[in-house]
Amino acid sequence: GAVVSQHPSWVICKSGTSVKIECRSLDFQATTMFWYRQFPKQSLMLMATSNEGSKATYEQGVEKDKFLINHASLTLSTLTVTSAHPEDSSFYICSARDRSDYEQYFGPGTRLTVT
């Protein structure tokens, strides 16, 4: 089956610093990758959609200058949370889809805590 990895699994950072989260498709080419955020006991919230080689499309209310997304290759997308604040603490999950499949394959998620 299709496997998506995320790194790191969890990270603690200080307020004002930046954190980069990587999302990799291990055994397929991910033409589209999605970044979600999930707060405790809430559902997934789509942050942005990125297609390989083009700029990400951000959902309404998501600051593109704060959440930088790069999808430079068919197997890697990165999300950088810039100038992190405690309210950015959340569970960040990526998913990936290839050209021939409608299903989104999820990574294991990254738990970010900003102190």
Add this chain to the structure above:
Amino acid sequence: GQNIDQPTEMTATEGAIVQINCTYQTSGFNGLFWYQQHAGEAPTFLSYNVLDGLEEKGRFSSFLSRSKGYSYLLLKELQMKDSASYLCAAMDSNYQLIWGAGTKLIIKP
């Protein structure tokens, strides 16, 4: 607007059967997904329906009625490990997933 509705929480007994309903309204429709999510983990794929009818996969079955904008996930022979949140998501005309808020299923012995 686009909308997905599913119950917030359900409780069932080990060994029993439970049905989790989902209604959807989307701009175009390219299928209905069900995902399972245990606390602190990412969602895992359960089923995909794009045609009307029932799809059975082991203890789990999923049903779709496109004309009614309705789906359900049926879980049989419930086990304690089935305690999780179940997410309904409809794919719109742009192949974007519109997510429901999830149904937290509590299994009691």
